[in-house]
Amino acid sequence: MAQKRGRTEPNFDVPEGRAGARGDLDLRLSREDRAGGGTGRSEADTGEGRVGGRTGRGASRARGGKGQGSGKGSGTSRGARRGARRRSWLGRLVYGVVVLGLWAVVGLAGLIAYHASQLPPIDQLSVPKRPPNIAILASDGSLLANRGETGGRTVSIKELPPYLPRAFVAIEDRRFYSHMGIDPVGIVRAIGQNLTRRGVAQGGSTLTQQLAKNLFLTQERTASRKIQEAILALWLEHKYTKDEILELYLNRVYFGAGAYGVEAAAQRYFGRPAKDVSLAQAAMLGGLVQAPSRLAPNRNLPAAQARAAQVLAAMQELGFASAQDTKVALAQPARPASVRGGGSANYVADLVMDVLDDYVGKFETDITVQTTVDPTQQAMAERALVDELNKQGARYNVSQGALVSMRPDGAIRSLIGGRDYAQSQFNRATNAKRQPGSSFKPFVYLAAVEHGMTPDTVREDAPVKIGNWAPENYSHRYTGPVTLRTALAQSLNTVAVRLGQEVGPKTVVQTAQRLGITSPLQANGSIALGTSEVTLLEMVGAYGAIANGGTGVIPYVVALVKGADGKVLYKRSDSGLGRVIEPEADGMMNAMMHETFVSGTAKKADIPGWDLAGKTGTTQDYKDAWFIGFSGSLVTGVWLGNDDGEVTKKVTGGNLPVEIWKTYMSQALKGQNPVPLPNMNRWRRAPETTASVASEGPAAILNQIFGDTRAPAPQPQAEAPRRRQQRAEPNFFEKLFGID
Incomplete structure (x- = not known):
């Protein structure tokens, strides 16, 4: 009979008692054939005894029943199967977590890359110029008023008393000098303190992040803005020193009442330059940035003083203020300066602003205008x-x-x-x-x-x-x-x-x-x-x-x-x-x-x-x-x-x-x-x-x-x-x- 052409499917079925009769090989492994055979681990638990759809039990019969174990061996096998099953689920869980973590990292990287792409290129980023301030002085050099969008001049951190910038670090970002712009430890601590309401409540944003928000971003509260804020904070930390960042922050942060920057705030609330504020006044300014409208001392003095007390406690804890100085500041809390008659010097300032363009034209940096007004006579007239x-x-x-x-x-x-x-x-x-x-x-x-x-x-x-x-x-x-x-x-x-x-x-x-x-x-x-x-x-x-x-x-x-x-x-x-x-x-x-x-x-x-x-x-x-x-x-x-x-x-x-x-x-x-x-x-x-x-x-x-x-x-x-x-x-x- 002629042999039929075409594909021939292999057949591994061997009748009982005739194993090897055709010279066929038995490709199935018994427990003894494996490394560590005879340990009582069943093929069913490992899946390794299953070949061609037949179980290891059938293979054992083909070898003369070597797969049969004693009753004691069967109990051990069942316990091993249960332990292996538990280890299998734990492994799968670990494996799943690792996979999810990797995907999360990839997703986060993509998310960061997307939001970073919405920002100007890093090599083109620069700190925006601060709107110029016009300091209007009396004939004796004393300040009559500030005009401009900020309400005060730019100050150097070197001309400020040391406790003034430290007040902001103590209450807003105590790890400022050790983190890289974002502070995971601080975020965790802030969450814990806010949940338990223990200690001085803190926010998760660093001073660098707050500066990034003030310089480049809007005030909206979205995940997108927070991501961009973190990216910009890292850039600021790379480009500027810590003191430079702190100086930028002190000159840009909003204190309420139209005052941007610590100099404007000191003049607005205390009637004196920032270099002359007391420890109690510095603490009040440091606490004010959390909620300028609610904590403004000229609107809510008790709340402002209570917040200042928290700042003083934080400063003492960090060694920024001695116990004696803190005690004096708490005993004599800051109070806003009173302005008699609504501040008639502002009429002079308005007149200056009306005529200033005739004298200097356009300007992009702070300027000082000395007037002819005698402050003593101005007060007498008012x-x-x-x-x-x-x-x-x-x-x-x-x-x-x-x-x-x-x-x-x-x-x-x-x-x-x-x-x-x-x-x-x-x-x-x-x-x-x-x-x-x-x-x-x-x-x-x-x-x-x-x-x-x-x-x-x-x-x-x-x-x-x-x-x-x-x-x-x-x-x-x-x-x-x-x-x-x-x-x-x-x-x-x-x-x-x-x-x-x-x-x-x-x-x-x-x-x-x-x-x-x-x-x-x-x-x-x-x-x-x-x-x-x-x-x-x-x-x-x-x-x-x-x-x-x-x-x-x-x-x-x-x-x-x-x-x-x-x-x-x-x-x-x-x-x-x-x-x-x-x-x-x-x-x-x-x-x-x-x-x-x-x-x-x-x-x-x-x-x-x-x-x-x-x-x-x-x-x-x-x-x-x-x-x-x-x-x-x-x-x-x-x-x-x-x-x-x-x-x-x-x-x-x-x-x-x-x-x-x-x-x-x-x-x-x-x-x-x-x-x-x-x-x-x-x-x-x-x-x-x-x-x-x-x-x-x-x-x-x-x-x-x-x-x-x-x-x-x-x-x-x-x-x-x-x-x-x-x-x-x-x-x-x-x-x-x-x-x-």
Whole structure:
């Protein structure tokens, strides 16, 4: 028979009793054939006795039943099977854990690689520049305020007391100097402490991680951000030393209240530079970063002090503070510095920021601006204004005020833009435009003397009418012929209007503008009574030209600007508007305005020993009250009113503003040698002739002008202020144009 072609399947089946009959090999191994055979381990337990689907038992039968064991051997085999089974499950578990661990490592590596890819390339990473700070200093170098996004300058760790940076290490990252940027030990410790609530609660993030977050990342709480935070922390640790990292942290961390960095926080909460903080204050700052809003000492002092106590305990534990120092700090906990009146120096700082671009342009590093402001005088001005409003404001229905004081050259010594900066940041000294009332009259009288008149020129105090307008005096009384000196001192409206008509309203406007008034002025008849709106700063600057002998004044507050490296970026040079008043005319103006303190509306503001000059002003319905006066060394103006234009209860330039002015000037001039008013002596009135001659008649006036040595007797004109206060309501024209 022909042999069938194709694949032939091998057949290992051998009939019993015929093993090897065909020369076939038995490929199955018995227990004895294995290494260590006969140990009682069954093939079923190892799986090694199973060949070709047949069990080792069948193989044993093929060899003559060698696989049969005794009863004792069978029991041992079953115990071995159970032990092997247990070892098999343990091995599988270990194997599974190892495999899962490897996959976890691979997955984590992939996750890290992915999030790392979302960051800029490492070789392109750099610490972002800190926004520049503008430190605004008083004339004596003390800090008035900080401006900029950070609220304080950058400080070096070397200029800080050692316990200040240590406070942050103790409470935020006690292993800071030993870890590599991330701290697994610290994380485990923090978890344990937070779970058991034992010791000082800590977070898992290191200072380096916190810095990485502040520099590069958002504040969102996600796993992705934490991974990137760890990557960046490792990069920071590689690139910078520990002290450099700590210095960066101290200058970037947020302390609340707009303060970024330890210098800003020390100034904000304690009113002193970071280099001068005490141990108790350092502990409070160290504890503050955990929750700036909740722990701010000016908002929640008990919580801030409790947190500071925890910081002190941690510092003592780590040896950063001695037990004695800690005891003293705990006995005298830090308290925030109080700011009287809402911090009026901020009005000065705002003015500096308004003009700074004109001096230095764009800058990218910290700068220091030295101002002309005297901090002592600033405090005096704030106290004088706020105290008077607190005492009399409700009674007179006046809620706001402003004060500007400057040297006759224009250097601002104090500036108060409102009653309370914390309540209102609007600067009424520089930005509020209000009618000046009779405080505008000196420009009218200056135009008159420049047209040939003198302080002794006589004009008629009598009703006057211009078209349909008939302005009246405040007292509704007319005294006939009167000198310009007396008319200005007594603030007679009819004489001012007549003079304005004689020289022309345009001339009055031009005269005011020549002295530095920049606000638009209406050249009409009522300009003589101050109906065009101006700012207090403009008016004080214009009066400065009279006080200094006739040189035009540009009010200024910035004296010097320096960069972080000490380089001078700007220094004010002597400048001004040049001569704007001839000495003769200036002397006459000083003599006439001096009479206001001798026999006029500001008589109660006189300061013994000083030659003073000035002018009061009150507008329609008593909406605005002004007084601007000066010595030979200081020019000061005061405004009172309400922001919404609501009428006051008869506040005039001669009452509350005069009182504020005298309170401030008496203190500001104290200890100084009196300075004479320039060019005035020739036109000064002899003391025995200071009484008003308004109602003496033409003969007495002529006798005085042409040298009659008789002293005129006092006349009823001196009683006019009392009659004015008794008057209940102003008339229509007083309401319309304002008088004083």
